[in-house]
Amino acid sequence: MASATASKLLLTATADFLSSSTCSLRHRRALAVSASRYPRIAPFPQDLVGWVKREGGFVHPKLKIADGGEYGLTLVASEDIPRGSRLVALPERLTLRLRWSQDDDCADRPDSPLSQLVKRVPGTVGNEMGLKLLQERAKTGSLWWPYISNLPEAFDIPIFFSGEDIKTYSMLLLFISFKHAFSIPYQVNKRCRFLLAFEKDVKSVLEDVDPGDHPFSGQDVNASSLGWAMSAVSSRAFRLRCKTPQDGSGADVPVLLPLIDMCNHSFNPNAVIVEEKDNQKLLVVSKTSIETDVPVTLNYGSLTNDFFLLDYGFVISSNPHDHVELKYDGVLLDAAAIAAGVPSPSFSSPTEWQREILSSSIYMEMELFSSVSLKMLRPLTSALLVQVNLGGEEKVDGRLLAAFRAVLSDDREAAQKSDLSTLMSLSAEAPWEPQLRHFPTKIMEDESILKGDISESTRLAVEFRLQKKLMIVDLMRELTRRVKVLPKEAFLNR
Numbered sequence: 198m199a200s201a202t203a204s205k206l207l208l209t210a211t212a213d214f215l216s217s218s219t220c221s222l223r224h225r226r227a228l229a230v231s232a233s234r235y236p237r238i239a240p241f242p243q244d245l246v247g248w249v250k251r252e253g254g255f256v257h258p259k260l261k262i263a264d265g266g267e268y269g270l271t272l273v274a275s276e277d278i279p280r281g282s283r284l285v286a287l288p289e290r291l292t293l294r295l296r297w298s299q300d301d302d303c304a305d306r307p308d309s310p311l312s313q314l315v316k317r318v319p320g321t322v323g324n325e326m327g328l329k330l331l332q333e334r335a336k337t338g339s340l341w342w343p344y345i346s347n348l349p350e351a352f353d354i355p356i357f358f359s360g361e362d363i364k365t366y367s368m369l370l371l372f373i374s375f376k377h378a379f380s381i382p383y384q385v386n387k388r389c390r391f392l393l394a395f396e397k398d399v400k401s402v403l404e405d406v407d408p409g410d411h412p413f414s415g416q417d418v419n420a421s422s423l424g425w426a427m428s429a430v431s432s433r434a435f436r437l438r439c440k441t442p443q444d445g446s447g448a449d450v451p452v453l454l455p456l457i458d459m460c461n462h463s464f465n466p467n468a469v470i471v472e473e474k475d476n477q478k479l480l481v482v483s484k485t486s487i488e489t490d491v492p493v494t495l496n497y498g499s500l501t502n503d504f505f506l507l508d509y510g511f512v513i514s515s516n517p518h519d520h521v522e523l524k525y526d527g528v529l530l531d532a533a534a535i536a537a538g539v540p541s542p543s544f545s546s547p548t549e550w551q552r553e554i555l556s557s558s559i560y561m562e563m564e565l566f567s568s569v570s571l572k573m574l575r576p577l578t579s580a581l582l583v584q585v586n587l588g589g590e591e592k593v594d595g596r597l598l599a600a601f602r603a604v605l606s607d608d609r610e611a612a613q614k615s616d617l618s619t620l621m622s623l624s625a626e627a628p629w630e631p632q633l634r635h636f637p638t639k640i641m642e643d644e645s646i647l648k649g650d651i652s653e654s655t656r657l658a659v660e661f662r663l664q665k666k667l668m669i670v671d672l673m674r675e676l677t678r679r680v681k682v683l684p685k686e687a688f689l690n691r
């Protein structure tokens with residue numbers, strides 16, 4: 198049963214838009230003293246395990262919620278659990294999602310104030326889910342209060358970081374033309390601006406609403422409380438395929454799964470989520486045996502550190518899925534190639550035949566990666582402004598190699614014939630290697646910053662930057678290694 202205080206807690210965070218080159222939203226912490234190291238919405242939240250069991254869910258008797266160190270809270274084995282065990286089972290009614298139905302008691306009415314709000318405010322399904330969560334947080338007597346009272350009071354993700362910390366990410370931009378749209382400051386700025394616009398839209402709709410129909414029980418909402426809700430969804434919701442038309446006919450929708458969302462991430466998880474079709478339950482099942490005191494982990498997905506940072510507020514060391522996006526910038530590549538001692542680089546002014554090969558190679562590669570029509574790509578490729586990836590599973594984007602094949606050759610036939618493995622040799626000539634020297638701080642400096650007494654947000658920013666550098670250094674080593682095994686005649690005619 199929700200306490201009356203539940204409805205008063207919506208506004209513990211307030212917006213403070215910083216008008217610097219980047220913008221961020223600042224938390225104002227609740228004045229209540231929290232009993233936990235990881236403050237939760239309620240200073241003394243309800244027993245989540247007990248609530249799930251009482252409401253018809255199942256929790257393995259050897260599981261408990263525990264302190265997961267820097268990972269926050271976690272679900273942990275209190276004794277050894279064998280492989281293939283059912284760890285948690287949640288009935289459909291304990292999954293928190295947006296569903297519109299006139300008859301279903303667990304769903305929201307299509308004519309409800311929340312539905313009116315969702316219809317009138319533009320946003321994604323994630324934002325709609327955030328509004329639903331805020332509504333339940335504000336509602337006295339909400340079924341979900343025992344779950345919501347256990348949610349973090351604040352999220353350590355970049356939209357809440359200071360302008361100073363965001364500048365740490367801007368420095369990465371100095372490193373060879375990072376694709377701007379994927380840079381952290383750009384994303385933070387975009388998200389903050391969205392939240393401020395969202396606040397305006399929501400407030401303007403709420404102005405006309407009768408107090409009795411207010412979706413947030415009469416409480417004000419602002420960019421920061423909306424930011425809290427969106428962050429809760431981005432860092433905790435699972436995307437599940439919906440089955441009924443009310444759910445959104447087959448689309449993937451964000452769903453909050455109480456208790457299951459206490460599992461932290463691992464690329465090598467010891468548990469998986471499965472759907473039990475007959476009983477309409479969601480299960481977490483152990484994939485391996487889990488020893489005493491070992492946390493139950495799930496795989497959140499093959500994400501880059503950029504996504505982990507922006508949506509979840511953490512960074513994975515040696516993340517095999519991490520990559521950087523670079524702009525194919527001829528002038529910059531020429532400068533880098535000269536510095537690396539590549540004779541007569543002509544990235545910025547290819548000859549007509551080089552340009553032709555370049556366009557066709559890029560078309561080919563792009564066709565593989567994209568469903569966009571070639572017509573749309575033409576202006577992009579003819580201007581030689583393409584984005585390429587370094588890192589991830591493929592290590593080097595074939596499009597960049599194709600560009601090198603054309604541009605670093607002075608022999609049309611040889612350029613057309615050479616294969617991708619030959620092209621790897623060109624990378625060792627390092628048109629990008631000297632860029633490493635342009636990192637504003639060296640790897641060791643970052644490592645020593647991390648050993649110092651720094652805030653959580655600075656730690657994350659520096660860790661993110663360090664991981665990108667390590668990834669690029671690793672890539673350089675791999676390329677150099679490949680060149681060494683290539684026969685001499687494999688090098689292009691230059």
Ligand SMILES: C[S@@+](CC[C@H](N)C(=O)[O-])C[C@H]1O[C@@H](n2cnc3c(N)ncnc32)[C@H](O)[C@@H]1O
Pocket residue numbers: 235265267268269270271349432433458459460461462463508509510511512
């Ligand atoms: C779904 S919640 C997991 C429960 C969470 N630890 C808590 O205290 O409520 C996801 C959050 O847990 C933390 N987390 C999960 N996996 C992590 C990991 N591998 N490294 C660092 N933090 C992690 C991050 O704060 C992330 O936003």
